Amino acid sequence: MAPKIFIDGEHGTTGLQIVSRLQDRADIELMSMPPEQRREADVRTKFLREADIAILCLPDDAAREAVALAADAGTRFIDASTAHRIHPDWAFGFAELCEGQAARIAAAQFVSNPGCYSTGALALIAPLVAAGLLPADYPLTINGVSGYTGGGKQLIAQMENAGQDDAITAAYFAYALTLGHKHVPEIVSHAGLTRKPIFTPAVGRFAQGMLVSVPLHLDLMTGIPSMAQVHASLAAHYAGSAVVEVAALSDAATLARLDPEEMTGTDRMKLYVCGKEGAGQVNLVASLDNLGKGASGAAVQNLDLMIGE
Missing domain, CATH: 3.30.360.10 (Dihydrodipicolinate Reductase; domain 2)
Structure with a gap:
């Protein structure tokens, strides 16, 4: 079964660019909230918890909130905000940084995208x-x-x-x-x-x-x-x-x-x-x-x- 990918904040600049890279791929299932439900907190929570990987294109506080809503469901995260870039529990998402970094990213539940x-x-x-x-x-x-x-x-x-x-x-x-x-x-x-x-x-x-x-x-x-x-x-x-x-x-x-x-x-x-x-x-x-x-x-x-x- 193809992994389910949810982009939280898909209509921002970064989110739109990610969607353009992923929308035609057959190896993943790209989840998207209906436009009329984007402001409904319970719907957002459902998408976050059902996703295999959630990509967060959000302000820092909203990114922290998203993780709190779904981390216990096993959702894996890629956070494009500043919120977790020096957090010890998050793998830093620059695979070329040092030996073994790509493997750390591959195995992680939590990955922070660099600035x-x-x-x-x-x-x-x-x-x-x-x-x-x-x-x-x-x-x-x-x-x-x-x-x-x-x-x-x-x-x-x-x-x-x-x-x-x-x-x-x-x-x-x-x-x-x-x-x-x-x-x-x-x-x-x-x-x-x-x-x-x-x-x-x-x-x-x-x-x-x-x-x-x-x-x-x-x-x-x-x-x-x-x-x-x-x-x-x-x-x-x-x-x-x-x-x-x-x-x-x-x-x-x-x-x-x-x-x-x-x-x-x-x-x-x-x-x-x-x-x-x-x-x-x-x-x-x-x-x-x-x-x-x-x-x-x-x-x-x-x-x-x-x-x-």
Whole structure:
């Protein structure tokens, strides 16, 4: 019998993208609440408890409520909110993060989907910490720019409807200026950091796509590695991955610019090690679709692991 999948919050930005990826699949049964019953709590509870896997595309408090309603029924969960990303009982849904992570996701009842920015940052940072090249107390700076769909329906409306009162007309804007972005705790936790990084995110006037950049001073890293050694460490970590690609140093060296929309429409991620050998610095850059590997695509990848695909 095909596993029953219920998307709680299917009409939000992330939910709609997940539905588009799943609606034509014959190996699952996609459950959907009738439109006229979406606000009926007892109907929602019934769907949550009857599902084999519920994918939560909800605000944090609503996600916690959904888990409380159905965890005892054996329902398995993929939570796309921030609510459980550093919870010890939840498997972190980034299969490429470290050895054994895919197996942990496959066996888990509870899986937390990573944030989009943290997916890019962790892809760059965590392997270097694990390899001993990047000290856990390194004073990291993380910079990022995302398509505006990452902000959900309200930001989409502000960016696309110039006539509304709270419209945003800027071509690009920085935010989280008090350095309290919600993705920082999961970056610290899942990279094994002991010093909180400075994270400066931004939004550009494009719908989907993302760049996450981590500049490093090589003389502050363990053993003062070369640029080639940093690249080799990342390449070894992701060797054989069908999802995460590390660009060759020779390819990165020829780039005049990086386009944040490069990976739009895919559920993959591409990593770059940029700089000049011998200059003592590198700039690590992750390119991904904020709604692909950064959200909905990652949720489907986790679902496939959980159902044995």
